[in-house]
Amino acid sequence: MTAEEETFHDDWRATSTGRYLDGRIKSLILDLTAPRAGERLLDIGCGSGEHLGLFRRKGCDVTGIDPSSFLLDQASQRLRSRAELRIGPAEDLPFSDNEFDIVTLIHSLEFADDPGLAVAEAIRVCRGRVFIGVMNHYSLIGAQGRLVRLFHPPAGKNARFFHLASLSAMIRRQLPGVRIQWGSVIFLPWGWYDFATGLEERLPAMNNPFGAFFGLSFSVTFTFRTIQEIIREPVALATKNGRPMPGVVRELKKHRPSPDMDGGMNHGS
Numbered sequence: 001m002t003a004e005e006e007t008f009h010d011d012w013r014a015t016s017t018g019r020y021l022d023g024r025i026k027s028l029i030l031d032l033t034a035p036r037a038g039e040r041l042l043d044i045g046c047g048s049g050e051h052l053g054l055f056r057r058k059g060c061d062v063t064g065i066d067p068s069s070f071l072l073d074q075a076s077q078r079l080r081s082r083a084e085l086r087i088g089p090a091e092d093l094p095f096s097d098n099e100f101d102i103v104t105l106i107h108s109l110e111f112a113d114d115p116g117l118a119v120a121e122a123i124r125v126c127r128g129r130v131f132i133g134v135m136n137h138y139s140l141i142g143a144q145g146r147l148v149r150l151f152h153p154p155a156g157k158n159a160r161f162f163h164l165a166s167l168s169a170m171i172r173r174q175l176p177g178v179r180i181q182w183g184s185v186i187f188l189p190w191g192w193y194d195f196a197t198g199l200e201e202r203l204p205a206m207n208n209p210f211g212a213f214f215g216l217s218f219s220v221t222f223t224f225r226t227i228q229e230i231i232r233e234p235v236a237l238a239t240k241n242g243r244p245m246p247g248v249v250r251e252l253k254k255h256r257p258s259p260d261m262d263g264g265m266n267h268g269s
Helices: 003-013 016-033 050-057 069-079 115-124 147-151 164-174 190-194 197-202 250-254 259-264
Strands: 040-044 061-066 084-087 100-106 126-135 180-185 213-219
Touching: 016 050, 016 100, 016 126, 016 180, 016 190, 016 213, 040 050, 040 115, 050 061, 050 069, 050 100, 061 069, 069 084, 100 115, 115 126, 115 164, 126 147, 164 180, 164 213, 190 197
Parallel strands: 040 061, 040 100, 061 084, 100 126
Antiparallel strands: 126 213, 180 213
């Protein structure tokens, strides 16, 4: 994304329609993530940091990762050093297992080289809940070709579109039987938002698949715990309040404990 494209999108959000639609999207994100002050959040494909700022205002300790150094510079300016920012792809996260309370992929899964691996990585680094927000090509705004005005895809990238069934299948390949909450917003034709916002708000958001922005969330129940340092001797790991200790980066997984150390590992619920 160029500086001109980023400026265009910021200018669009400054219009009355842009502010309204942006607010609808952010309300659904907050409803489905339910962030609490003090929680650690990772936004994968964080772009210029718009959603990092949203969660920062809710009291979260925020981290963002994106493959674009230009967008990370924008995020750094927006957040004023109140976020940890890393450069890298969604498919190879430089974070430990079970490290974050909330992990989000918002307007980023559509542009991932390997969406299935991106979802698997989001689950790996999460110890609480994952949120995925995508564009809905099959909405009225999508049919009008106006999704770019809402979400502004990165320059030079073609979006792939998902629906509930394909997203659910991708998630359940990693977490069979997991309960998924979902909903969408922005149901009306583009030109109606100058006069029909009341109608928009009377339509239910949860379990409604027809909005231009589609979001879903699910809980991650970890079944193992890794530790930050490679240990030479067996050591028991004490649990505090049932929360996992941060794990090692994936490269350290090759240092698996011997069977006689299994008693020191936590097989949580």
